[in-house]
Amino acid sequence: MWKYTLKRLIQGIITVWFIATATFLAMHNVPGDPLSGQRATNAAIRANLEAKYGLDKPLTEQYFIYIGNLLQGDFGISFTQQNRQVNDIIREHFPVSATLGILAVIFAALGGVLWGALTALYRNRLPDTIIMFLVILGISVPSFVFAALGQLTLVNLNALFGISLLPVAGWGTVSHMLLPALVLGMGTMAYLTRLMRSSMLEIIHSDYVRTAKAKGLPAARIFTRHQLRNAILPVITVLGPAIAAITTGGFVVELVFAIPGLGRYFVQAVQQLDYTVIMGTTVFYGAFLVFMVIVVDLLYGWIDPRVRLQ
Amino acid sequence: MTTPVSHSQILNSADFAPITQRADVHAISRPSQSYWQDAWARLKKNRRAIVSLWLIVGLLAFALLGPWLWQIDPARQDIDQISQAPGADRSATIVAPYAPWDGTVAAEFAGGSGLRLAMAANSQAVRLHWDAVPGAAGFRLYRNIFAADDEMAFGLPIADFPTPAAGYYEDRLDLRPDTYYYTLAVQAADGTLTANYQTLAVPVNRVITLDEVRERELAPAEAALDIGDEVHLALHPLGTDYLGRDMLARLMAGAQVSLFIGIIAPFLYVLLGVAYGATAGFVGGRVDQLLMRFADFVVALPFLLFMILFQVVFGIGPGESGIVPMLIALVVLAWPATARLVRGQILQIRQEAYISASRLLGARSSYLVWRHMIPNTMGVILVTLTFAVPSAIFTEAFLSFIGMGVAPPTASWGSMSNEGLARMLTHPHELIFPSLFISITVLAFNLLGDGLRDALDARMRSFE
Numbered sequence: 001m002w003k004y005t006l007k008r009l010i011q012g013i014i015t016v017w018f019i020a021t022a023t024f025l026a027m028h029n030v031p032g033d034p035l036s037g038q039r040a041t042n043a044a045i046r047a048n049l050e051a052k053y054g055l056d057k058p059l060t061e062q063y064f065i066y067i068g069n070l071l072q073g074d075f076g077i078s079f080t081q082q083n084r085q086v087n088d089i090i091r092e093h094f095p096v097s098a099t100l101g102i103l104a105v106i107f108a109a110l111g112g113v114l115w116g117a118l119t120a121l122y123r124n125r126l127p128d129t130i131i132m133f134l135v136i137l138g139i140s141v142p143s144f145v146f147a148a149l150g151q152l153t154l155v156n157l158n159a160l161f162g163i164s165l166l167p168v169a170g171w172g173t174v175s176h177m178l179l180p181a182l183v184l185g186m187g188t189m190a191y192l193t194r195l196m197r198s199s200m201l202e203i204i205h206s207d208y209v210r211t212a213k214a215k216g217l218p219a220a221r222i223f224t225r226h227q228l229r230n231a232i233l234p235v236i237t238v239l240g241p242a243i244a245a246i247t248t249g250g251f252v253v254e255l256v257f258a259i260p261g262l263g264r265y266f267v268q269a270v271q272q273l274d275y276t277v278i279m280g281t282t283v284f285y286g287a288f289l290v291f292m293v294i295v296v297d298l299l300y301g302w303i304d305p306r307v308r309l310q
Numbered sequence: 311m312t313t314p315v316s317h318s319q320i321l322n323s324a325d326f327a328p329i330t331q332r333a334d335v336h337a338i339s340r341p342s343q344s345y346w347q348d349a350w351a352r353l354k355k356n357r358r359a360i361v362s363l364w365l366i367v368g369l370l371a372f373a374l375l376g377p378w379l380w381q382i383d384p385a386r387q388d389i390d391q392i393s394q395a396p397g398a399d400r401s402a403t404i405v406a407p408y409a410p411w412d413g414t415v416a417a418e419f420a421g422g423s424g425l426r427l428a429m430a431a432n433s434q435a436v437r438l439h440w441d442a443v444p445g446a447a448g449f450r451l452y453r454n455i456f457a458a459d460d461e462m463a464f465g466l467p468i469a470d471f472p473t474p475a476a477g478y479y480e481d482r483l484d485l486r487p488d489t490y491y492y493t494l495a496v497q498a499a500d501g502t503l504t505a506n507y508q509t510l511a512v513p514v515n516r517v518i519t520l521d522e523v524r525e526r527e528l529a530p531a532e533a534a535l536d537i538g539d540e541v542h543l544a545l546h547p548l549g550t551d552y553l554g555r556d557m558l559a560r561l562m563a564g565a566q567v568s569l570f571i572g573i574i575a576p577f578l579y580v581l582l583g584v585a586y587g588a589t590a591g592f593v594g595g596r597v598d599q600l601l602m603r604f605a606d607f608v609v610a611l612p613f614l615l616f617m618i619l620f621q622v623v624f625g626i627g628p629g630e631s632g633i634v635p636m637l638i639a640l641v642v643l644a645w646p647a648t649a650r651l652v653r654g655q656i657l658q659i660r661q662e663a664y665i666s667a668s669r670l671l672g673a674r675s676s677y678l679v680w681r682h683m684i685p686n687t688m689g690v691i692l693v694t695l696t697f698a699v700p701s702a703i704f705t706e707a708f709l710s711f712i713g714m715g716v717a718p719p720t721a722s723w724g725s726m727s728n729e730g731l732a733r734m735l736t737h738p739h740e741l742i743f744p745s746l747f748i749s750i751t752v753l754a755f756n757l758l759g760d761g762l763r764d765a766l767d768a769r770m771r772s773f774e
Binding site: 011014015018019022023026027029030136137139140141142143144145148152155244248249251252255256266267270271273278281282285286289290293 | 606607610611612613614615616618619620621622623700704707708711712713714724727728731734735741745748749750752753756757
């Protein structure tokens with residue numbers, strides 16, 4: 001187990017290095033440079049500025065400076081906002097995105113497991129039909145439509161009751177988080193429901209469930225001890241990629257609900273060509289996702305001993 | 311208890327006589343079916359998949375044949391009809407060209423008191439006049455699209471009058487065929503509003519001058535038109551957007567962009583993935599290790615972040631639509647999933663006995679790949695392709711929605727949804743139509759993918 005963990009961690013570090021290099025090379029191929037515009041008025045000033053920021057050095061040397069800074073955890077200073085470090089931006093806005101993302105993942109996982117198990121139990125009956133219809137809807141409707149519809153419904157509900165049930169946009173309290181998290185987790189929940197359903201149906205027909213029934217165990221106990229615990233395993237394997245999808249999918253929800261998260265900041269930075277913020281955010285997000293996938297994989301090994309043996 | 315039956319009672323020697331041999335014992339009663347015929351027969355039984363298939367055919371026809379049937383330029387602005395819902399009233403009455411007004415009241419509007427109309431209100435001008443209010447220091451005139459209720463929401467202040475005398479005002483500011491609520495609030499001497507106000511609801515009719523009719527070709531050139539006649543403005547079956555562009559034409563243009571990216575990009579990256587995965591799986595050994603490790607790295611890249619990053623790297627210049635950069639970015643980032651899948655399949659097929667047999671008979675590697683391996687993975691590849699389409703359409707819509715996709719004059723369903731979102735409360739059709747098209751397309755491809763998976767591959771058959 002320790003050897004496996006170590007191996008995964010080393011792989012993860014190499015992957016992060018790959019992400020950092022790819023980001024560096026990609027950003028170096030962006031047409032124009034940060035000094036074009038009004039900052040460098042003539043060639044002499046331009047040369048001075050280039051020397052100051054190290055932009056006159058050969059690409060390899062710039063690359064090593066960049067990697068060196070990354071190793072020290074320094075993402076640089078924003079190009080468009082005065083005196084603002086990328087580290088500060090991440091420190092300030094990432095917790096917001098992370099809170100929203102975690103809430104959405106919990107929501108999607110719980111909902112997916114619950115609905116999936118329910119549809120499998122009521123296979124080909126009314127609850128199954130209704131839930132599977134909603135699932136297909138959840139997979140086919142883009143998140144921005146859910147976000148818009150959710151907001152619209154909330155506005156109408158608030159108007160109907162004459163009080164503010166939940167805030168329509170913004171961030172701060174738990175009540176601000178509920179609807180965005182629900183919208184953000186919707187697509188993943190639909191996907192997990194489908195997965196849970198097919199996994200549960202497979203388990204229902206397995207030998208050990210039949211044996212348990214033959215022994216005369218109560219149905220509730222078979223459900224919780226035999227069926228649910230085994231059917232949940234495939235859901236856990238896809239949880240890593242699901243977290244990735246949810247965190248990056250947060251952009252739209254953050255835009256629509258005016259949440260001051262890192263995703264919204266990233267989109268803003270891209271629109272303003274804020275190079276250091278783009279690079280810093282990409283590397284940070286990439287590292288976070290790689291780390292999350294490793295954690296989920298290790299968790300899977302801990303939950304399912306069969307994986308550890310391989 | 312029954313007595314046991316002896317064998318001699320039920321069997322006799324005649325039962326052991328050989329039966330006569332029939333000639334047609336080995337005949338095949340039905341024509342044999344190939345893999346694809348069998349798959350097609352299975353697919354045909356799946357009603358949802360067939361409906362989806364027809365939907366997809368319909369969407370393709372909408373994108374390709376639609377612009378040919380509905381020849382309206384999607385970029386053309388109809389300034390008379392901005393943000394029109396589908397089925398809105400298009401009639402307009404022809405009136406004389408605008409002439410300045412000196413405050414005279416038309417004969418049929420004479421009489422009355424308070425704030426009232428001086429002439430028939432139309433989209434050319436709303437002419438109001440009012441009586442003097444004793445004790446007032448002045449008036450302020452407001453316009454709103456809702457009735458001023460208890461909150462005294464008067465709307466937009468359009469004019470101030472510093473005299474308490476009777477006055478008149480002509481409003482020509484961006485008038486649409488709608489009902490406007492004009493409020494005349496009385497000001498106290500210090501300029502503050504008093505609680506004394508009068509509100510007038512003015513239904514505005516759409517009018518058009520004869521010159522405008524001729525200029526916009528709303529009536530046949532030879533038609534004899536006179537003031538007071540009614541003409542119909544250009545038809546927009548699905549309404550118009552916030553710049554007065556025809557929604558139907560834009561949806562068709564958007565369908566071309568969205569379906570182009572949604573179908574061509576998966577086709578290209580599945581092709582790349584198949585080539586890559588087949589090479590890795592077939593060659594095996596160190597090359598396989600190296601190739602798949604690289605694929606692992608590409609998978610680890612945060613997909614949407616890098617899509618956005620690539621959009622920046624390619625830099626969309628003026629006049630470019632941004633479709634090609636998105637296509638390239640999708641292909642560069644999305645191939646590894648297919649490569650992994652195909653490699654796994656090839657590795658599995660390599661173990662099969664028929665490959666060994668073929669090799670034993672002297673088949674070359676290229677023959678093995680083309681004759682055995684590719685056809686045997688075709689089902690998996692086709693299913694992957696079908697599921698890749700909705701995800702590519704989603705990616706395009708998502709990127710265009712946050713403004714990182716196609717550049718503005720180009721229509722795509724995602725960018726149209728983005729534009730519609732801002733006017734969701736007042737003109738919901740601008741958001742509903744494009745998002746409906748995205749949802750239907752994604753739904754159809756997903757259901758078709760499910761059907762294909764069930765029809766093509768018994769191992770992947772889902773528990774339904």
